[in-house]
Amino acid sequence: MTTEPKVIVVTGAGGGMGKAIMEEQLKQGNLVIGLDVSVKALSNLTHDSLQCLEVNVLQEERVNDIFQQIVDKYGRIDGLVNALGIAQAATPIEQVTMDEWNRLMDVNVKSLFITAKAVVPFMKKQQKGSIVTIASISAVRPRPGLQAYIASKGAAESFTRGLAIELAPNQIRVNTIHPGPADTQMLGQFAAQGADVEQTKQSVFVQSVPLGRLVKPSDIAGAVSYLLSDAASMVTGTTLHVDGGRGL
Ligand SMILES: NC(=O)c1ccc[n+]([C@@H]2O[C@H](COP(=O)([O-])OP(=O)(O)OC[C@H]3O[C@@H](n4cnc5c(N)ncnc54)[C@H](O)[C@@H]3O)[C@@H](O)[C@H]2O)c1
Secondary structure, three states: OOOOOOEEEEEOOOOHHHHHHHHHHHHOOOEEEEEEOOOHHHOOOOOOOEEEEEOOOOOHHHHHHHHHHHHHHHOOOOEEEEOOOOOOOOOOHHHOOHHHHHHHHHHHHHHHHHHHHHHHHHHHHHOOEEEEEEOOHHHOOOOOOOHHHHHHHHHHHHHHHHHHHHHHHHOEEEEEEEEOOEOOOOHHHHOOOOOOHHHHHHHHHHHHOOOOOOEOHHHHHHHHHHHHOHHHOOOOOOEEEEOOOOOO
């Protein structure tokens, strides 16, 4: 039996997790549209079913246009995966600037509002859809100096739960994934200024994971795949910890 390909939009497509999520979706035969401020990292990822667009997801009008164009071309959007994000270098609160706070809240939270607002009207018409947001285990298992990042990830999880109850009557499922420390270029950006990044990865991050290794982007891609799939058709408003036990 052949199933119709799903249309999946991924933000943060050029990032470590975004790329792995898209590769997994393509492997499953789906149509994938990847959005990122920089698609340079995707230059060697070519596929007939993949389209990558360079866009700042904070530009609401541009995002609305892109979602409309996707629906004009494919007729629907089955899944939205929010895998974009920025890190915060560990910093005592007295030294965190308002600009830094605002930027973290804009990229890690406001972007979720923008993409959800853009996709929900189409999903409501379909009476079906799945939205998955990559937050962070730090929202519930914090580390010192990451207060703004942690707040943004807590907001991402709360926003997800709020949408899940609002959109359940429309058969739109909304879920969060909390990754533990993951092996992408972002991880080093959490190190305090001047700290040895490689040493911090080992001494702080790997050490903090009970299962003894960093999360791989493919671990996240597998969890996303489940939440997008019909196997998860009764799963909404939940947070899946893909963290090697870091949250315990
Ligand atoms: N790496 C980790 O240790 C870790 C742990 C827990 C949670 N997370 C979260 O997982 C998600 C994916 O992170 P990653 O590790 O793949 O990081 P990454 O830095 O490799 O990827 C993030 C991507 O988001 C893109 N992006 C940032 N701002 C954007 C914007 N305004 N518009 C469009 N694209 C934008 C970046 O260009 C980048 O390609 C993020 O939300 C991150 O906070 C990461």
